[in-house]
Amino acid sequence: MFSIHPTSFVAPNAKLGTGVEIGPFTIVHSNVVIGARTKIGAYCEIGVPTPLSNGSSLEIGEDSLIRSHSVFYESSYFGSGLTTGHRATVRENTTAGKGFQIGTLSEIQGSCQVGDYVRFQSNVFVGGKTRIEDFVWILPYAVLTNDPTPPSNDLMGCVIKDYAVISAMAVILPGVEVGLRALVAAHACVSKDVPEHMVVAGVPARVIGDTRKIMKRDASGKPAYPWTTHFHRGYPTEIIEMWQASANCSDYET
Amino acid sequence: MFSIHPTSFVAPNAKLGTGVEIGPFTIVHSNVVIGARTKIGAYCEIGVPTPLSNGSSLEIGEDSLIRSHSVFYESSYFGSGLTTGHRATVRENTTAGKGFQIGTLSEIQGSCQVGDYVRFQSNVFVGGKTRIEDFVWILPYAVLTNDPTPPSNDLMGCVIKDYAVISAMAVILPGVEVGLRALVAAHACVSKDVPEHMVVAGVPARVIGDTRKIMKRDASGKPAYPWTTHFHRGYPTEIIEMWQASANCSDYET
Amino acid sequence: MFSIHPTSFVAPNAKLGTGVEIGPFTIVHSNVVIGARTKIGAYCEIGVPTPLSNGSSLEIGEDSLIRSHSVFYESSYFGSGLTTGHRATVRENTTAGKGFQIGTLSEIQGSCQVGDYVRFQSNVFVGGKTRIEDFVWILPYAVLTNDPTPPSNDLMGCVIKDYAVISAMAVILPGVEVGLRALVAAHACVSKDVPEHMVVAGVPARVIGDTRKIMKRDASGKPAYPWTTHFHRGYPTEIIEMWQASANCSDYET
Numbered sequence: 001m002f003s004i005h006p007t008s009f010v011a012p013n014a015k016l017g018t019g020v021e022i023g024p025f026t027i028v029h030s031n032v033v034i035g036a037r038t039k040i041g042a043y044c045e046i047g048v049p050t051p052l053s054n055g056s057s058l059e060i061g062e063d064s065l066i067r068s069h070s071v072f073y074e075s076s077y078f079g080s081g082l083t084t085g086h087r088a089t090v091r092e093n094t095t096a097g098k099g100f101q102i103g104t105l106s107e108i109q110g111s112c113q114v115g116d117y118v119r120f121q122s123n124v125f126v127g128g129k130t131r132i133e134d135f136v137w138i139l140p141y142a143v144l145t146n147d148p149t150p151p152s153n154d155l156m157g158c159v160i161k162d163y164a165v166i167s168a169m170a171v172i173l174p175g176v177e178v179g180l181r182a183l184v185a186a187h188a189c190v191s192k193d194v195p196e197h198m199v200v201a202g203v204p205a206r207v208i209g210d211t212r213k214i215m216k217r218d219a220s221g222k223p224a225y226p227w228t229t230h231f232h233r234g235y236p237t238e239i240i241e242m243w244q245a246s247a248n249c250s251d252y253e254t
Numbered sequence: 255m256f257s258i259h260p261t262s263f264v265a266p267n268a269k270l271g272t273g274v275e276i277g278p279f280t281i282v283h284s285n286v287v288i289g290a291r292t293k294i295g296a297y298c299e300i301g302v303p304t305p306l307s308n309g310s311s312l313e314i315g316e317d318s319l320i321r322s323h324s325v326f327y328e329s330s331y332f333g334s335g336l337t338t339g340h341r342a343t344v345r346e347n348t349t350a351g352k353g354f355q356i357g358t359l360s361e362i363q364g365s366c367q368v369g370d371y372v373r374f375q376s377n378v379f380v381g382g383k384t385r386i387e388d389f390v391w392i393l394p395y396a397v398l399t400n401d402p403t404p405p406s407n408d409l410m411g412c413v414i415k416d417y418a419v420i421s422a423m424a425v426i427l428p429g430v431e432v433g434l435r436a437l438v439a440a441h442a443c444v445s446k447d448v449p450e451h452m453v454v455a456g457v458p459a460r461v462i463g464d465t466r467k468i469m470k471r472d473a474s475g476k477p478a479y480p481w482t483t484h485f486h487r488g489y490p491t492e493i494i495e496m497w498q499a500s501a502n503c504s505d506y507e508t
Numbered sequence: 509m510f511s512i513h514p515t516s517f518v519a520p521n522a523k524l525g526t527g528v529e530i531g532p533f534t535i536v537h538s539n540v541v542i543g544a545r546t547k548i549g550a551y552c553e554i555g556v557p558t559p560l561s562n563g564s565s566l567e568i569g570e571d572s573l574i575r576s577h578s579v580f581y582e583s584s585y586f587g588s589g590l591t592t593g594h595r596a597t598v599r600e601n602t603t604a605g606k607g608f609q610i611g612t613l614s615e616i617q618g619s620c621q622v623g624d625y626v627r628f629q630s631n632v633f634v635g636g637k638t639r640i641e642d643f644v645w646i647l648p649y650a651v652l653t654n655d656p657t658p659p660s661n662d663l664m665g666c667v668i669k670d671y672a673v674i675s676a677m678a679v680i681l682p683g684v685e686v687g688l689r690a691l692v693a694a695h696a697c698v699s700k701d702v703p704e705h706m707v708v709a710g711v712p713a714r715v716i717g718d719t720r721k722i723m724k725r726d727a728s729g730k731p732a733y734p735w736t737t738h739f740h741r742g743y744p745t746e747i748i749e750m751w752q753a754s755a756n757c758s759d760y761e762t
Contacts, residue, residue, distance in 0.1 A: 025532075071594050141395065186425050423651055
């Protein structure tokens with residue numbers, strides 16, 4: 001095992017917490033703060049300087065894991081427990097909360113805001129100025145766009161509200177808001193705001209139902225949504241307890 | 255030319271066959287068996303350990319070629335003649351037969367089964383628990399999903415039968431079976447099983463015809479399917495002879 | 509700052525212009541000509557030999573910037589001012605003009621022709637034998653295909669005419685021509701030629717309007733197309749002046 005691998009280049013004034021591990025052939029630039037116990041894999045470039053930054057450091061929270069071949073620019077901030085797949089790309093001036101998971105090959109462009117416990121699977125693309133709230137899921141090859149009349153300077157980021165799920169290969173058009181606990185079906189092209197709890201599908205996407213009427217596909221006979229009633233893998237105990245308490249209080253009934 | 259490049263790291267107990275070449279800056283972990291004459295390019299990480307593995311080695315067959323920036327986890331098995339593009343990612347507990355081609359940027363998640371002579375072009379995504387039979391083609395940006403009610407633990411892998419072709423940007427929904435020699439058109443979203451020999455297209459996909467009525471677009475005036483009647487590039491002589499023998503026996507007539 | 513990083517491998521007979529910078533761990537093969545002041549980031553492999561090449565050098569024009577983890581094959585030519593994102597892949601026998609921008613994760617297969625000032629955003633895929641004229645824009649996850657009956661040897665590259673814009677997740681089917689200043693909407697699947705100035709959308713794509721009737725989404729009250737009337741970022745002064753002169757001459761009226 002390595003701590004700071006001898007083939008890596010770590011700038012002398014990069015700030016590394018205790019127990020940080022830096023993998024083979026990885027480059028850590030100077031304007032970087034890495035929290036305790038964070039592990040960074042091989043072939044990563046961390047804290048790439050850019051004239052588009054606001055001059056602040058790249059900060060990566062403690063207990064994070066950045067897998068191989070990933071690239072992070074300066075002037076972004078990630079809470080504790082960041083996890084990435086391989087070859088993630090994150091540009092400048094983005095802020096994310098705790099427990100953010102970024103899948104293999106996913107890319108986050110500049111000036112995005114990401115809440116707590118957001119999870120991306122592989123190859124998700126998030127255009128600049130997107131705002132993603134807490135506990136959102138985004139599945140493979142989903143694309144969040146931002147230019148209504150390309151090419152232009154009139155960028156309109158999407159907004160994805162708490163607990164929403166965006167399925168594989170969906171496109172969210174510029175400025176669209178996906179509502180609380182809404183579900184965007186696979187391969188949908190979403191041109192209008194999605195109401196809370198609703199399912200949208202198709203090109204262009206239309207409301208096809210209510211998430212609360214979708215049943216799980218196992219033998220349980222239970223509803224699939226809110227997904228927080230049955231899917232808990234990897235969330236902290238206090239979060240799961242919060243979800244269970246709200247379920248008991250009929251928070252999900254309408 | 256190099257054999258084991260001096261900048262690479264090869265674990266002392268990794269098992270390398272005769273004539274294996276390891277490129278610059280590549281990392282080969284200990285739980286790895288690489289067949290004779292296999293070449294691995296630069297910046298690859300081979301045999302990444304994971305707690306999700308079953309503890310077995312990563313085995314890569316002889317006469318394989320893994321191009322640069324690729325990542326393979328432990329506990330997967332590939333027959334002889336594996337070829338990858340750049341930046342392929344293959345997770346644990348997957349088994350593939352002979353002559354598998356994985357395109358640039360393609361990703362195979364855990365616990366998949368892949369037959370013989372399967373070919374992926376670039377940026378194909380295969381969700382966990384997928385089963386792909388022999389001689390299947392998957393074109394760029396096709397996505398094989400596995401979660402019917404994301405996020406959940408109820409994963410249902412797709413099944414792709416012998417000789418089927420899945421075109422660019424198609425999405426196959428969880429648990430769907432694409433039949434023998436079927437053709438999924440570009441940009442289709444496939445929510446139901448696809449019958450043998452049929453063509454499906456659209457969002458959602460519907461049967462639009464029979465592959466055996468599609469003509470080639472060259473001057474030959476011949477049918478395009480079964481593709482094995484005219485497309486032989488890169489297949490071994492005994493396979494081509496098998497195809498020619500079945501054609502003579504009217505195996506394709508119905 | 510580095511010039512030729514000591515961890516890089518540059519073949520002795522590669523031809524590097526004055527002021528060229530080569531990043532850490534990067535490999536430059538022998539059949540390569542790199543113009544003055546060009547910068548190549550870390551973990552790149554430049555000039556990969558291939559039996560599919562015509563034997564000519566890879567030539568990269570002056571004042572170019574190739575970002576980290578990119579791979580270029582031999583026998584392709586790029587004019588001055590090439591810029592790439594991270595992990596670009598460019599195959600053999602392709603020719604591109606001045607000011608070409610290739611986004612992160614984009615891939616250009618062999619034998620393509622690209623005009624001047626073409627811009628790709630992230631994760632664009634261009635199949636072999638495609639022809640792209642000047643000032644074209646291609647947005648994230650767009651795929652230009654080339655095989656009408658996959659798999660076959662009857663490749664038909666797409667043609668994208670001057671100033672056309674192809675939006676996110678669009679698929680252009682083999683041999684389709686997208687006309688002068690046309691706009692392909694996000695998530696469209698384009699199976700027929702697109703007339704000049706028209707907008708197409710849907711799966712399959714149909715003409716839904718005229719680009720010249722689309723208004724900008726800012727407070728200006730001005731038309732969004734031709735985009736050259738208002739979007740000038742990064743283009744040279746003489747190009748912008750040319751656009752302004754044609755606008756004054758009512759070149760865009762029909």
